[in-house]
Structures are given as structure tokens and as C-alpha cells.
Amino acid sequence: MLGRDVEGRYRYWNDVQLIHRALPEIDFSEIDTSVSLLDHRLAAPIVITGMTGGFPDAAKINDNLARAATEVGVAMGVGSERAAVLKGQYPESYSVVAQHAVPLKFANIGAPQIIPQGPGEPVVGADEVRAAMALIHADVLAIHLNFLQEMVQPEGDRRARGCLERIGALASEFPVLVKETGAGISRSVAEDLRDRKVRAFDVSGTGGTSFAAVEHYRAVDQGAEREARVGKTFWDWGIPSPVSVLELVPLGLPVVASGGIRNGLDVARAIALGATAAGIAGGVLRAASTGYEETRRELELLVYELKVAMFLTGSGTLEELRQAPYVLTGESRQWLHR
Numbered sequence: 440m441l442g443r444d445v446e447g448r449y450r451y452w453n454d455v456q457l458i459h460r461a462l463p464e465i466d467f468s469e470i471d472t473s474v475s476l477l478d479h480r481l482a483a484p485i486v487i488t489g490m491t492g493g494f495p496d497a498a499k500i501n502d503n504l505a506r507a508a509t510e511v512g513v514a515m516g517v518g519s520e521r522a523a524v525l526k527g528q529y530p531e532s533y534s535v536v537a538q539h540a541v542p543l544k545f546a547n548i549g550a551p552q553i554i555p556q557g558p559g560e561p562v563v564g565a566d567e568v569r570a571a572m573a574l575i576h577a578d579v580l581a582i583h584l585n586f587l588q589e590m591v592q593p594e595g596d597r598r599a600r601g602c603l604e605r606i607g608a609l610a611s612e613f614p615v616l617v618k619e620t621g622a623g624i625s626r627s628v629a630e631d632l633r634d635r636k637v638r639a640f641d642v643s644g645t646g647g648t649s650f651a652a653v654e655h656y657r658a659v660d661q662g663a664e665r666e667a668r669v670g671k672t673f674w675d676w677g678i679p680s681p682v683s684v685l686e687l688v689p690l691g692l693p694v695v696a697s698g699g700i701r702n703g704l705d706v707a708r709a710i711a712l713g714a715t716a717a718g719i720a721g722g723v724l725r726a727a728s729t730g731y732e733e734t735r736r737e738l739e740l741l742v743y744e745l746k747v748a749m750f751l752t753g754s755g756t757l758e759e760l761r762q763a764p765y766v767l768t769g770e771s772r773q774w775l776h777r
């Protein structure tokens with residue numbers, strides 16, 4: 440994926456303009472970025488959202504991420520654990536994370552895997568979820584919704600009927616966050632999930648990594664003409680990340696704002712919209728693939744930029760930043776006035 444253009448075509452976070460406060464009336468050194476997310480205390484409102492695992496090189500990437508997340512005090516998730524729990528593939532590429540005291544860890548399973556996709560196809564049930572969580576000593580299970588991606592994969596899973604009820608069954612047994620993977624979550628889907636005891640959302644909206652794009656290239660490489668075409672057509676499909684955040688915050692559950700978060704100002708914008716934390720994946724992938732120092736530096740820069748935005752809006756705490764005035768412009772504004 441590194442080296443290929445897989446970004447959405449429009450930067451929706453630039454539509455959120457925080458208002459400059461010429462007289463901040465706080466000292467930069469006083470600024471407190473700490474927050475509680477799902478009963479865990481983070482030094483900064485950042486989640487490295489699930490990316491990798493299931494192949495040998497992923498161990499190093501997850502190790503870099505987990506070490507840096509521990510050092511900086513932010514949350515992290517791993518990539519889909521399907522291969523590890525259903526086929527026993529490369530469990531050590533995930534379990535490296537268990538060796539670090541990351542303040543909040545998310546296990547990861549895809550919604551298509553919790554229902555039968557065909558005769559004899561293995562299904563992730565409560566036992567497999569328990570194993571996925573134990574592998575990284577997870578606090579919370581992230582269930583990802585990725586039906587756009589499945590539609591661009593030549594071998595993609597096309598069955599979705601019954602996912603909601605299965606998510607509800609798992610949410611009655613485990614603390615569950617439901618996340619998208621770059622196409623956003625609407626209010627009505629979130630209400631259905633809230634009614635089934637899901638504890639939090641990660642919107643992962645449009646405007647960052649496009650999984651239609653990622654799978655478009657794979658389909659081209661495989662000579663899958665139809666899926667390559669669908670990937671191009673649906674490159675920017677989905678709900679813009681800031682719009683999804685504004686739709687979900689009134690439901691009263693914690694919202695992780697992700698999809699296109701690329702710097703600390705974007706993190707501040709997400710908090711101002713009411714998110715509890717911001718999630719980032721593609722923006723830390725290069726650093727995580729390079730080394731621990733690079734990963735830690737990138738996270739520290741995100742936190743520093745967040746603090747600059749807090750200073751310039753006169754926000755000493757994230758609670759105050761949540762009250763900071765902003766102007767919504769561009770396409771995001773048009774979405775909300777539909």
C-alpha cells in the first residue's frame with residue numbers, strides 16, 4: 440500500500456475552521472490533553488486504529504506502534520485477527536502488542552466474519568472473540584464494517600444479512616466498539632447499534648484512506664476487470680468523517696473521529712465537533728513501517744500540534760476545546776444542509 444495513492448480526493452477536515460483567539464488567556468505549559476475513553480485514561484485523545492497483523496513483517500510494525508503508543512499514552516488497535524483465530528496464522532504478529540502497557544487496546548474482527556458466508560465457511564463466534572482479545576490482552580473488541588471493501592475484492596464476502604443481530608449478541612458478552620473502514624457511519628445505523636448495547640463508535644469516514652482505492656489496485660494486479668472498475672467508481676463513496684461525527688455525537692456514546700486525520704490540528708477539529716478522541720491509521724503507517732523512533736516522533740508531533748490548536752483557541756482542557764467555536768465550510772456544510 441505504501442507508495443500508492445489511496446487517499447480520498449477531498450480533505451473534509453479542512454472544512455472545520457476553528458476560530459482563532461487572539462488573547463488565549465492561558466499558558467501553553469498548563470494545557471492538559473488527557474481524556475477518558477471507555478474507562479481508560481489516555482494522555483492524549485488519540486487512537487491508532489487497527490491496521491495490521493497476520494504476516495511475519497506485521498510483528499515489527501505492531502511492536503513499533505505498541506511501544507510508541509505506550510510511551511506517548513495513546514490507544515491502539517490491531518488489524519483483523521481473522522487469520523490468527525480461524526487459521527492460527529502468525530499469532531505472534533499480534534501478540535507482540537500484549538508485551539506493552541498500551542493504555543487501551545482494541546482487538547479486531549470483521550462483521551462479515553461473524554455470520555456464515557457460505558457452506559462450511561468458518562464463523563467467528565464468542566470463543567474466537569475471546570481468543571482474539573486474549574492474544575493482545577485487549578480491553579475492547581472492535582468490530583469493523585467494510586462492505587465497500589468487500590464489494591471491490593474479487594473474492595469479497597457479499598453476505599451482510601444477520602450482522603446486526605450477531606453484533607448485538609457479541610455486545611452482550613464483550614465491550615464492543617463498532618468501526619467503519621473509510622466510508623462512515625450514519626445516524627440510523629448507529630442508533631440500531633446503540634440499541635444493541637454497542638459501547639462506542641469509530642466513524643472512519645470518507646476523506647482519508649480509501650479502501651475502494653486499495654482494492655482497486657489489487658483488482659488491477661489480479662486482472663479482475665469488474666472489481667477494478669468498481670474500485671475507481673466508488674473511490675470516494677461514503678459519509679465525510681466530520682459529518683459522521685456530527686451525526687453520532689448526539690447519541691451520547693463515545694465517538695472516535697477517524698478517516699483522514701493527518702495532523703494534530705485535525706485531532707483538535709475532531710474534538711471541537713464533540714468526538715472523545717481522534718483515530719489515525721494511514722497517517723502513521725509509514726512511520727510504523729520505518730521504526731519505533733519515527734513512530735514515537737510522529738505521535739509526539741500530533742500531540743504538540745493539538746496543543747498549539749488548544750492554545751490558539753484558549754482551550755486549557757479538551758472539555759474547553761469541545762466548547763470552542765468553529766465554522767463549517769465546503770462540502771461538509773452542504774452535507775449537513777441536505
Ligand SMILES: Cc1cc2nc3c(=O)[nH]c(=O)nc-3n(C[C@H](O)[C@H](O)[C@H](O)COP(=O)(O)O)c2cc1C
Nearest residue numbers: 488489490518519583620643647648698699720721
Ligand atoms: C494498511 C491498513 C490496513 C487496515 N486494516 C484494517 C483492519 O484490518 N481492520 C480495521 O478495522 N481497519 C483497518 N484499516 C482501516 C483503518 O483502521 C481506518 O479505519 C481507515 O484507514 C481510515 O483512517 P485513515 O484515513 O487514518 O487511514 C486499515 C487501514 C490501513 C491504512
